Amino acid sequence: MSARTVLAVSDLTAAYGNATALHGVSLEVREGETVALIGANGAGKSTTLRTISGLLAARSGRIAWEGKDITNWPADRVVAAGLSHCPEERHVWPEMTVEENLRLGGYLCGSRREVDRRAALAFGRFPRLQERAGQLAGTLSGGEQQMLAIARALMSEPRLLMLDEPSLGLSPKMAEDVFAVVRDINRHGVTVLLVEQNVHNALSVASRAYVLETGRVTAERNAGDLRDDPDLLRTYLGG
């Protein structure tokens, strides 16, 4: 458990207009880990991911990726540096085919053959997407769209995958499948930073968790400790 720290966020603040959403978030992710950000709605979990991936400007603080300061880099540079963000509510391109969605995930990869290879890999992992390769993404079920969004995020071959609410709106069975995929991705060496409302799902895949509350980190625990101690969990999540 002494792997090197790949992502170090320190004292990050960010705001939507005048509404401050992050009041100094600090967290670390080590190579090969799955780390969960948990907390109530509006605690700043998604905002943290959005600020890391360059969708939202940081007001202050620092984001370091593999030792480099990537604070306020534009989104395309963040992707190129090896971070990939799979956003909440999936955001597939509804009027493009499954295959077009997938291949665009590898947009920054200059080699067509390399994109072919990665797409073949993705179709191997998600046979369901292969079956529907020519179908418009907007016609997929919620679970299939989530799989597509994850597969697309993997097309840039990231070393850190940031997943925002991957089980949102899915049936328990479908959510289980998604988390099986997340475990599998992590086993293949991709570090995962996971935002999840469903704490039990989150703790079933994560090794560590940060608890966020109104834009601040209020605790950092091993997932096992939180899992085995419902009282502790309740203290942090307020019920």
Added chain:
Amino acid sequence: MNLALQFLANGLVTGAFYALSALGLTLIFGLMRVVNFAHGEFFMLGGVLGWVATAVLGLDFATAFVLVVAAMGVLGWLVDRFMIERVRGHGEESTILLTIGLSIFLANATLYLAGPAPMKVPAPLTGKPLFLGPVVLTKSRLAAVAVSVVLVLGAYLVIHRTRIGRAMRATFQDAMAAKLSGIRTERIFAATFALGTMLAASAGMLLASIYSAQASVGGLVSLKAFVVVILGGMGSFPGAIAGGLILGLSEAFWGGYVSTGTVDIVGFVMVILILLFRPRGLFSLNAQRA
């Protein structure tokens, strides 16, 4: 009967020109969802600059065409980066006001600099008209129709078969997802606006060699282009062709058999009917936009 054939031919030629004139708007309004009321002025500028390059500076048509289209591409890029970019994401009203203002400025600046007289671009092709049975067509019209077909096809292929085309569609369907895939969306917006401007200008210059360019023509061109795009379905290139042909044919027959004075009503009546009964356009697919 012979008259009907001539109306048919005229309608098809005009329809092809309508499709061409609307092509830039198919891109900017249909695909990018910017309600661009300056479209007609970009078309007009293509004609006026074409006249400057050929009739005033004495360049040959092909060279002038390339220069004018390139210059208009630069203009389109600048308009997007320095004007549209500021109101992006602030709703359609701001864009509408912005482009109406821009259209007034461009029309009046042209009026001030070039005057109100029609400016004829010398036609690249001259010679006797062709007689196909009872139907008469000039070579320059046929050539313009051919160029229209090539441009429509080219635009379609760029959007559907190339990397930048895919990046464009992705950006307009979901800009956030596009950013997260590494697409520099601000460049895609500017490039699309530039491309739409270039298409409008090439239509303007081509048609100024058949009719003539005039500073005040923009408003009518914009309106007809909106009619074509709405008839055919937003962002659909095959739809734009069909919309153009339908408008051209209905106007030709209405003008031929009913009255020429009321021709411009035809398109608007059709748009009202379309919006009432098939609001996604005649040829749009049923897929939902996000």
